[in-house]
Amino acid sequence: MSHNPRALANATRVAPPLEAARSYPVKPTDVFVFGTCVIDLFFPGAGMDSIRLLEREGIKVHFPQAQSCCGQPAYTSGYTGEAREVARAQLALFAGDWPVVVPSGSCAGMFRHHYPELFKDEPETLKLVESLAARTYELAEFLLNVCRIQLCDAGAPVKVALHTSCSARREMNTHVHSRALLAQLGAVERIDHAYESECCGFGGAFSVRMPDISGLMVLDKTKALAGSGAAEVVSADCGCLMNINGALEKQGASLRGEHLASFLLRRSGGK
Amino acid sequence: MSSPANVPEAPIEFKRNVREALADGQLRRNFRGAMDFLMAKRAAQFPDEDERERLRTFGNQVRARALSRLPELLERLETSLTRNGVKVHWAETVEEANAIVHSIVQAHEAKHVIKGKSMVSEEMEMNHFLGDHGVDCLESDMGEFIVQLREEKPSHIIMPAIHLNAGQVASLFHDKLDVDYTEDVDRLIQIGRETLRRKFFEADIGVSGVNFAIAETGTLLLVENEGNGRMSTTVPPVHIAVTGIEKVVENLRDVVPLLSLLTRSATGQPITTYVNMISGPRKADELDGPREVHLVLLDNGRSQAFADGELRQTLNCIRCGACMNHCPVYTRIGGHAYGTVYPGPIGKIATPHMLGLEKTRDLPSASSLCGACGEVCPVRIPIPALLRRLREEAVRAPDDVPHHLRGQGAKYSAKERMIWKAWSKMNTSPALYRLVGYAGTRLRGLMPSNIGPWTEHHAPPRLAARTLHELAREHLGDE
Numbered sequence: 001m002s003h004n005p006r007a008l009a010n011a012t013r014v015a016p017p018l019e020a021a022r023s024y025p026v027k028p029t030d031v032f033v034f035g036t037c038v039i040d041l042f043f044p045g046a047g048m049d050s051i052r053l054l055e056r057e058g059i060k061v062h063f064p065q066a067q068s069c070c071g072q073p074a075y076t077s078g079y080t081g082e083a084r085e086v087a088r089a090q091l092a093l094f095a096g097d098w099p100v101v102v103p104s105g106s107c108a109g110m111f112r113h114h115y116p117e118l119f120k121d122e123p124e125t126l127k128l129v130e131s132l133a134a135r136t137y138e139l140a141e142f143l144l145n146v147c148r149i150q151l152c153d154a155g156a157p158v159k160v161a162l163h164t165s166c167s168a169r170r171e172m173n174t175h176v177h178s179r180a181l182l183a184q185l186g187a188v189e190r191i192d193h194a195y196e197s198e199c200c201g202f203g204g205a206f207s208v209r210m211p212d213i214s215g216l217m218v219l220d221k222t223k224a225l226a227g228s229g230a231a232e233v234v235s236a237d238c239g240c241l242m243n244i245n246g247a248l249e250k251q252g253a254s255l256r257g258e259h260l261a262s263f264l265l266r267r268s269g270g271k
Numbered sequence: 272m273s274s275p276a277n278v279p280e281a282p283i284e285f286k287r288n289v290r291e292a293l294a295d296g297q298l299r300r301n302f303r304g305a306m307d308f309l310m311a312k313r314a315a316q317f318p319d320e321d322e323r324e325r326l327r328t329f330g331n332q333v334r335a336r337a338l339s340r341l342p343e344l345l346e347r348l349e350t351s352l353t354r355n356g357v358k359v360h361w362a363e364t365v366e367e368a369n370a371i372v373h374s375i376v377q378a379h380e381a382k383h384v385i386k387g388k389s390m391v392s393e394e395m396e397m398n399h400f401l402g403d404h405g406v407d408c409l410e411s412d413m414g415e416f417i418v419q420l421r422e423e424k425p426s427h428i429i430m431p432a433i434h435l436n437a438g439q440v441a442s443l444f445h446d447k448l449d450v451d452y453t454e455d456v457d458r459l460i461q462i463g464r465e466t467l468r469r470k471f472f473e474a475d476i477g478v479s480g481v482n483f484a485i486a487e488t489g490t491l492l493l494v495e496n497e498g499n500g501r502m503s504t505t506v507p508p509v510h511i512a513v514t515g516i517e518k519v520v521e522n523l524r525d526v527v528p529l530l531s532l533l534t535r536s537a538t539g540q541p542i543t544t545y546v547n548m549i550s551g552p553r554k555a556d557e558l559d560g561p562r563e564v565h566l567v568l569l570d571n572g573r574s575q576a577f578a579d580g581e582l583r584q585t586l587n588c589i590r591c592g593a594c595m596n597h598c599p600v601y602t603r604i605g606g607h608a609y610g611t612v613y614p615g616p617i618g619k620i621a622t623p624h625m626l627g628l629e630k631t632r633d634l635p636s637a638s639s640l641c642g643a644c645g646e647v648c649p650v651r652i653p654i655p656a657l658l659r660r661l662r663e664e665a666v667r668a669p670d671d672v673p674h675h676l677r678g679q680g681a682k683y684s685a686k687e688r689m690i691w692k693a694w695s696k697m698n699t700s701p702a703l704y705r706l707v708g709y710a711g712t713r714l715r716g717l718m719p720s721n722i723g724p725w726t727e728h729h730a731p732p733r734l735a736a737r738t739l740h741e742l743a744r745e746h747l748g749d750e
Contacts, residue, residue, distance in 0.1 A: 033743075035739045035740070035743065037698075039739055040708060040738050040739040040740060041708055041711065041712070041734055041735060041738060042732060042733070042734060042735055043735070044735045044737060044738055044739035044741075044742050045735075047739035047742070047743065048739065048742050048743070048746065051743065051746065051747070061747060062747070062750055063739075063740075063743040063744075063747050063750060064750050065701065065705070065740060065743075065744060065749055065750055066701035067701075068697070068698040068699070068701065068704040069698045071698070073694070074691050074694065074695065075659070076640055076659060076662075077662060077666070077691070078635075078659065078661075078662030078663035078664075078665060078666045079663075079666065079688075079691040079695075080663050082691045082692060082694065082695035083695075085695050085699050086694075086695055086698040086699055088699075089698065089699040089701075166639070166640075166641035166642050166643070167640075167641075167642065170641075170642040170645075170646060171642075197643075198599050198641075198643075199599045199639050199641035199643070201599070201639060202639060203638070203639025203640055203641065204639075204640075206636070206638065206639040206640070207639075207724075207725065208723070208724050208725055209636050209724075210286075210289070210600075210636065210637055211724035211725070211727050211728065212286075212289055212290055212293055213289060213293070213600055213603060213604060213637070214639065214728070215727060215728030216293060216603050217599055217600075217603065217639070218728060218729075219728070242732060243729070246725075246728075246729030246730050246731075246732060247728055247729050249729070249730035250726075250728060250729050250730045
């Protein structure tokens, strides 16, 4: 049967109704940043670049030092009670009115869509949870729709592939926001790659529980990225980046993915 | 369903099946090509995203409403069908369902049964059962016919032979049907049809599935593209329809959105070539049609799903197969690796109710929770959320098993529970979390180069030199 993978790249890209119509506040004076555990330990540069982008927009950033993980690894593994306690530990740290900016779509989605489910039987806690969910933004979304950032491209012409990350795309519409930000960069040409909307195979514990399937998925993803003609790969989710970059390194390829925040900051003249 | 209590069942050997499937390059190419084709066909049927999303919401509401009144609608269905002259039978287990079919077969001294496509009959393993009782059971759907000739099971719920390419079918027909080798697909279909055509007239009983059972009118609706469904349900003197109890809807108006969602999501067709609406046996003044029509309503674990408000959504399913067509896991391992009648995402959430979580313990874990299935499901089953829920049920500790679901706690491991407890402790103790991060980054040179499954496909993960916590504290101060 004949098929055209490039035409198919968009087969499942349309956003779900979770984020149908969100209204955005005016740019605040202060924000919290939730750094995520993967960024904390493996990609701190992406976290710092996120902070710098926000500061460049004139916002004072607060990073509660007691923060750890959103609880997603346990939650998706079925250890709901363990996840709930980790989630509870984050809640008090981000109380108040300031927006909470998360440079990861899946962790932002955890705050916004899964915390209310985790605490549905605790009416008192649920108030705090709903306030957090309402104030949580994925970084690209926040830069675009709250900061109304205007990026000025200072770099040389380059072709870039965007890995849209499943949870980020489906729970937070991150692909729409990421593309809009990249489109502000005049010398950046965004290249579609085959099966763009297909999972890279990470899925947290899935990559360890089902290494054969996951390994084949990331092999296909890295082939598609390498074959796209793009010189650089960006993504707004460091889980996927850890998976994709780890596989690229194992394959001996020189290509590496970079967090969107680092790319945007670098292209638009640093801080 | 009737395995003795307290005897743990051996799990399906999913991981072994996966390794075998992944080693088969031809299989992977066949699936990738076929799934790409089906995804493109579906996408072309929904050019208007808003219309599609509204229709999916409508479909979800119609299914939810039907399920909220399931017992009542089933009784109305029985009343309406009985009024129309259809005999209704209830089966809690596949054994009961097979016994009912067998009693009908015996009453007619039937020797030959011809079947239209029915996944419920696959649940029952009806061919095997009737074969053991000396009854010849022939599949008349082309894909099912091919799979039966190969002595295999379907690898997809609507395209049973999708794992094969034309060359493989050509060899099969050449070997088994004694015809000249040809890879011409039209010719192959013609050969199959010629072989089957005669069989419809020899059959004593025709068996079919049901897509929608309509309570108000007592109508069994059946969609198909080959005409074999109509032949199987009209030519033999007796027709037995088998279906799951969840297939009932209230009235014909409910069918309109579901039918449109089904055919567009499944094969990317605006409507199927045949839409059969069966309302009873041949009437006195009619010249054709079966003289007897039976409906077997099968539970087989569905009432377990029904009893749980969240898991009940599993029963929304209208069996279109879009979730498997869009699943990156199914695309790579194919349908047989699941070892279940229903493969792919829907199989992973439906089968645990049929076989229990002991047997299906690995299935809910076989997903990256990427969400493609939930995004395309025409009746908005939140498949990823239900997979996560089944994971939770599978790892329940022995002192925390409420026995709502068969096989709860089957995947419990004291060691793994302890690891997550330790993880939780670390992530709820800020000082400990920062200490571990600090120590880890300082000792990153000691990270082993081989860390189990991860390093089979990746370079070892490289901890940063300093954590974001440290960098942020330097930059922003301590908060």
